[in-house]
Every structure is written in structure tokens, then in C-alpha cells.
Amino acid sequence: MIPLYHDFAGETVLVFGGGRVGARKARRFAAEAEVIVVSPDFADDDFGGAERVRDAPAPDGVEEWVARTDPALVVAATDDEAVNEAAERAARGRGALVNRADESGGREAGSVVVPATATDGDVTAAISTGGASPALAKYLRERVESELDGAGAIADLTADLRTELKRDGYAPEKRREAVRAVVRSPSVWKALRTGESNPRQEADRVIRNTMGGDR
Numbered sequence: 307m308i309p310l311y312h313d314f315a316g317e318t319v320l321v322f323g324g325g326r327v328g329a330r331k332a333r334r335f336a337a338e339a340e341v342i343v344v345s346p347d348f349a350d351d352d353f354g355g356a357e358r359v360r361d362a363p364a365p366d367g368v369e370e371w372v373a374r375t376d377p378a379l380v381v382a383a384t385d386d387e388a389v390n391e392a393a394e395r396a397a398r399g400r401g402a403l404v405n406r407a408d409e410s411g412g413r414e415a416g417s418v419v420v421p422a423t424a425t426d427g428d429v430t431a432a433i434s435t436g437g438a439s440p441a442l443a444k445y446l447r448e449r450v451e452s453e454l455d456g457a458g459a460i461a462d463l464t465a466d467l468r469t470e471l472k473r474d475g476y477a478p479e480k481r482r483e484a485v486r487a488v489v490r491s492p493s494v495w496k497a498l499r500t501g502e503s504n505p506r507q508e509a510d511r512v513i514r515n516t517m518g519g520d521r
């Protein structure tokens with residue numbers, strides 16, 4: 307399986323099943339998409355502001371829900387395998403992606419896994435165990451989260467630096483060398499994480515060192 311990032315802004319995500327798992331998926335996708343959760347009952351959990359609709363569709367009814375809402379992704383998170391299968395068929399029939407919460411292992415194209423995700427600003431790290439061990443994915447996500455502390459700010463800082471170095475006419479090889487040095491600089495990370503010094507000034511110092519007398 308190859309990880310790809312997908313922009314769900316402005317899209318609909320249709321979730322079948324309002325249990326703990328349906329709620330977790332709803333929360334995740336509601337950060338970006340319009341989420342509709344269809345279920346006869348709902349766990350006492352946070353659904354991330356998703357629209358909740360009380361219904362217990364039979365497999366044929368599942369198809370109708372998918373036709374009516376035209377989702378980019380269908381999440382099958384019920385405890386009824388026949389309903390989850392119907393959700394997968396209906397999604398495929400309309401060219402939507404499907405996430406089967408009740409399956410692990412190999413998948414056909416269009417059947418996607420939701421990875422454990424750590425985020426800091428625009429920086430996102432996604433971890434999958436190929437479905438083998440979601441608990442391990444969660445544990446590793448917790449560890450990666452602390453590694454990412456400050457990464458979003460460094461991404462913003464280096465985006466500005468790239469623009470400035472281009473504008474000032476530095477050769478591509480020089481620019482790459484400078485940006486690589488900044489993202490690897492312990493003093494820039496420390497400045498961002500502790501606030502003890504100014505990160506931009508630390509970055510400028512690193513760049514002056516890599517550019518020699520050029521800047």
C-alpha cells in the first residue's frame with residue numbers, strides 16, 4: 307500500500323455506523339469535509355460536529371443513501387457485515403473511495419485505510435501497519451507527535467526563506483544547501499521549541515555560515 311494525501315475540503319464523507327469507531331472517523335473527516343453519519347443509534351461520543359441521521363438502512367437503502375449524498379468517501383463502520391459490504395459496493399458503483407473499518411489486510415484499489423496521523427501546522431505524518439496492528443500505529447503516532455513539535459513553524463520559516471533566496475538570485479544549488487542546513491539545525495529547532503532566541507535570526511545565521519561570504 308502506498309500512502310497518498312487527499313484533500314476533502316468541500317467534499318462529503320458518508321459514514322455508516324454511529325458507534326465508537328464511526329464517531330472517531332466522523333471526527334477525523336469533519337476537520338475538513340461535510341460529514342453525514344447514518345445510524346439507528348449513536349454512541350455517547352464526540353462526532354466532530356457531523357450531521358447525524360437516524361436510520362438503519364438495509365443493504366438496498368445503503369445504495370440510496372450513497373446516491374443521494376454523492377460522497378467522495380464512504381466509511382463502513384457498522385457491526386453488520388452485510389451493510390458494510392453494501393456500503394463498499396455502492397461506493398465502488400459511484401466511483402467513491404471506501405474505508406472498511408471491519409477489515410484488515412490486502413485491499414482492492416479504491417479501498418483505503420485510515421492511518422494514525424500526527425500533525426503540526428502544515429506538516430503531517432501518517433502511520434499504517436498495513437492493517438496488522440492498529441494499536442501499534444497509535445503508539446507510534448504518539449511518539450512521532452513529540453518529534454513533530456515545531457515542524458509546522460519550520461515549514462513556514464523555510465517556505466519564506468526559499469522565496470527570499472530565489473528573489474535575491476541565489477543559484478538553485480546554493481538555495482538547496484541553505485534550506486537543508488536550516489531544517490537540520492539544532493539551534494533553529496531549539497529556538498522554535500523554547501522561545502529562548504529568535505528562530506528567524508538563528509536561521510539567518512545558519513544561512514550565512516553555509517553561504518560563506520555570499521550573504
Ligand SMILES: C[C@@]1(CC(=O)O)C2=NC(=C\c3[nH]c(c(CCC(=O)O)c3CC(=O)O)Cc3[nH]c(c(CC(=O)O)c3CCC(=O)O)/C=C3\N/C(=C\2)[C@@H](CCC(=O)O)[C@]3(C)CC(=O)O)/[C@H]1CCC(=O)O
Pocket residue numbers: 330331334405406407408409410411418419420421422423433434435436437438439440441442443444447
Ligand atoms: C490508526 C487508526 C485510525 C483511525 O481509525 O482513526 C486505526 N485504528 C485505530 C485504533 C484501533 N483500532 C483497533 C484498536 C484495538 C487494538 C487493536 O486491535 O489493535 C485500536 C486501538 C485503540 O482503540 O486504542 C481495532 C481494529 N482496527 C481495525 C480492525 C478490523 C480488523 O482488523 O479486521 C480492528 C479490530 C476490531 C475487532 O477486533 O473487533 C481496522 C483498522 N484500523 C485502522 C486504523 C486501519 C488500519 C491502520 C493500520 O494500518 O495500522 C484499519 C485496517 C481500517 C480502518 O479503519 O481504516 C486508529 C488509531 C488512531 C490514533 O489514535 O492515532
Ligand SMILES: NC(=O)c1ccc[n+]([C@@H]2O[C@H](COP(=O)([O-])OP(=O)(O)OC[C@H]3O[C@@H](n4cnc5c(N)ncnc54)[C@H](O)[C@@H]3O)[C@@H](O)[C@H]2O)c1
Pocket residue numbers: 322323324325326327328344345346347348349361362363364383384385386389406407408409440
Ligand atoms: N477500524 C477500527 O479502528 C476498528 C476498531 C474496533 C472495531 N472495528 C470494527 O468496526 C465495527 C464498528 O465498531 P464499533 O466499536 O463502533 O461498534 P459498535 O457496535 O459500537 O457500533 C456499530 C454501530 O453501527 C450501527 N448500525 C447497525 N446497523 C446499521 C445500519 N444498517 N446502518 C447504519 N448503522 C448501523 C449500530 O447501531 C452501532 O451504532 C466493528 O464491528 C469492528 O468490526 C474497527
